[in-house]
Amino acid sequence: MKYAQLIRLLVNRELTLRYKRSVIGIGWTLLNPMLTSFVLWVVFSFVFASRLPGTQQYAPYLMAGILLNTFFNQGVTFSAESIASNGSILTKIYVPPQIFPISTALAGLVNFFIGMIPLSIVCLISGQAIAWTMPLVLIVGVCLALLTSGIGLTLSILYIRFDDTRNIVGVLLMILMYFTPIFYPISILSERLQMIVSFNPLTSYLDVFRWAFSDNATASLFDWGYMLSTSLVSILIGTFVFKRYWPRTVAML
Amino acid sequence: MSIIEVKNLNVTYRVLMNQTGSLKELFRDAIKGKARVVKYIALQDISFNVEKGEVLAILGRNGAGKSTLLKVLAGVLPPTKGSSKVNGMIAPMIELGAGFHPEMTGAENVLFYSALMGREIKAVKQRIQPIGEWAGVSDHMNFPLRTFSSGMVARLAFATATDDMAEVLLVDEVLSVGDSDFQEKSKSRMREAIQGGTAVVLVSHDRRAVLELATKAIWLEDGRIKMSGNPQEVVTAYEANQ
Numbered sequence: 175m176k177y178a179q180l181i182r183l184l185v186n187r188e189l190t191l192r193y194k195r196s197v198i199g200i201g202w203t204l205l206n207p208m209l210t211s212f213v214l215w216v217v218f219s220f221v222f223a224s225r226l227p228g229t230q231q232y233a234p235y236l237m238a239g240i241l242l243n244t245f246f247n248q249g250v251t252f253s254a255e256s257i258a259s260n261g262s263i264l265t266k267i268y269v270p271p272q273i274f275p276i277s278t279a280l281a282g283l284v285n286f287f288i289g290m291i292p293l294s295i296v297c298l299i300s301g302q303a304i305a306w307t308m309p310l311v312l313i314v315g316v317c318l319a320l321l322t323s324g325i326g327l328t329l330s331i332l333y334i335r336f337d338d339t340r341n342i343v344g345v346l347l348m349i350l351m352y353f354t355p356i357f358y359p360i361s362i363l364s365e366r367l368q369m370i371v372s373f374n375p376l377t378s379y380l381d382v383f384r385w386a387f388s389d390n391a392t393a394s395l396f397d398w399g400y401m402l403s404t405s406l407v408s409i410l411i412g413t414f415v416f417k418r419y420w421p422r423t424v425a426m427l
Numbered sequence: 428m429s430i431i432e433v434k435n436l437n438v439t440y441r442v443l444m445n446q447t448g449s450l451k452e453l454f455r456d457a458i459k460g461k462a463r464v465v466k467y468i469a470l471q472d473i474s475f476n477v478e479k480g481e482v483l484a485i486l487g488r489n490g491a492g493k494s495t496l497l498k499v500l501a502g503v504l505p506p507t508k509g510s511s512k513v514n515g516m517i518a519p520m521i522e523l524g525a526g527f528h529p530e531m532t533g534a535e536n537v538l539f540y541s542a543l544m545g546r547e548i549k550a551v552k553q554r555i556q557p558i559g560e561w562a563g564v565s566d567h568m569n570f571p572l573r574t575f576s577s578g579m580v581a582r583l584a585f586a587t588a589t590d591d592m593a594e595v596l597l598v599d600e601v602l603s604v605g606d607s608d609f610q611e612k613s614k615s616r617m618r619e620a621i622q623g624g625t626a627v628v629l630v631s632h633d634r635r636a637v638l639e640l641a642t643k644a645i646w647l648e649d650g651r652i653k654m655s656g657n658p659q660e661v662v663t664a665y666e667a668n669q
Contacts (some may be wrong), residue, residue: 179542179547179548180542180543182655183538183539183542183548186537187528187531187535191530191531194530194571195530262522262525262526263489263525263526263543264503265498265503266498266501266503266519266521266522267501267503267525267527267543267544268501268502268503268519269543270515286492291619309448336449336450337449338449338450339450342450351646386593396460421505422441423505424503424504424505425440425441
């Protein structure tokens with residue numbers, strides 16, 4: 175593909191630029207999730223650790239949730255913003271605009287995979303064995319990348335047309351985060367709430383991820399199906415919406 | 428076959444009356460029936476051809492449609508009606524350094540900018556040093572762009588854009604980059620390219636540059652072609668009208 179090299183450069187730029195001025199540079203990609211997890215672990219382990227069933231350990235449970243949530247949250251916000259922030263390029267040089275949201279999602283994917291290193295360390299420390307199903311995390315990552323780029327493509331059009339979408343999206347993402355079992359076990363919720371939380375596709379992604387990585391949750395066939403179908407639907411809607419509305423939106427950049 | 432063929436080109440923007448860009452206000456206006464979409468005609472019935480080695484100058488006041496026309500030629504903005512065909516690689520030199528990032532080094536920026544224009548990365552890597560030398564910034568290529576002066580940035584951008592000559596150059600007021608030495612250098616590079624068969628579309632208020640380089644000219648007013656033909660005549664008529 176003609177634009178593969180450009181995507182590679184963009185992903186690279188996305189990964190290195192954020193920490194360009196810092197001393198340890200890309201090392202922050204490793205350190206960030208560990209620090210966040212540690213803080214939340216200190217805060218929540220008293221409350222939730224004892225509520226996890228059987229052999230599940232709280233520290234890797236929590237960190238897996240944080241890694242996935244960071245990927246989704248940053249993936250959506252950054253890729254939605256990527257079109258508007260690269261407007262000066264897009265109004266002058268012809269490149270397929272979709273490559274900006276897609277590169278951002280891919281950079282998130284790389285970060286997510288890098289995050290497997292600290293997650294393994296936390297697993298080892300807390301005595302949770304890493305499962306032989308671990309390579310399946312690859313599928314979870316790809317599905318998440320498709321999900322985020324699909325949402326990002328749709329939102330990037332809205333971001334240009336309506337300034338206030340940003341704020342609405344911020345609030346929605348926060349609500350979604352609390353309806354995902356990131357730091358609490360789903361079993362502590364009332365039956366009604368459990369239903370709502372299971373309705374959230376991210377719950378299925380997270381279940382599959384935790385199960386595949388270290389057998390730290392149960393993933394049903396429904397979870398797999400829900401994950402695969404939502405990622406496909408998202409990317410299809412995203413590309414369709416983008417194709418349809420881009421010609422009119424580019425005039426507003 | 429002409430390198431650039433523009434036929435009956437029309438571009439219409441749809442503009443929201445009282446545009447606010449806020450969902451709340453759009454919603455309020457929609458309820459009150461105040462939201463109205465107005466069509467704004469930016470370009471109307473534009474036709475022209477540019478052949479190999481020709482330089483087309485576009486004259487016109489601010490808002491006459493020059494930038495819109497360049498966007499259409501660059502393939503960024505789709506025409507509402509009519510067609511615009513460019514047969515060949517385009518190097519858009521509209522606001523130089525549009526893809527530059529202040530935190531990346533000069534060399535990284537050259538690479539990225541070239542990739543944006545569709546060049547092969549591997550080949551560009553060999554060209555980084557010569558580009559830096561031509562722009563007179565070779566000692567700085569490994570420093571972040573934010574440490575460059577604005578003149579250095581513009582020179583580097585010009586050098587990168589013209590390093591591998593494309594079939595079509597879209598130039599918007601960038602010949603006035605740098606000091607007079609560099610201006611001479613960049614003009615002679617343009618002349619070389621034109622002799623080599625590059626077609627140029629030039630938007631400039633610099634009367635001297637237009638008369639020096641252009642082989643034909645178009646005068647745009649309110650999105651229409653008011654006059655076209657010999658650059659000397661068009662410039663004279665345009666200036667008489669000011």
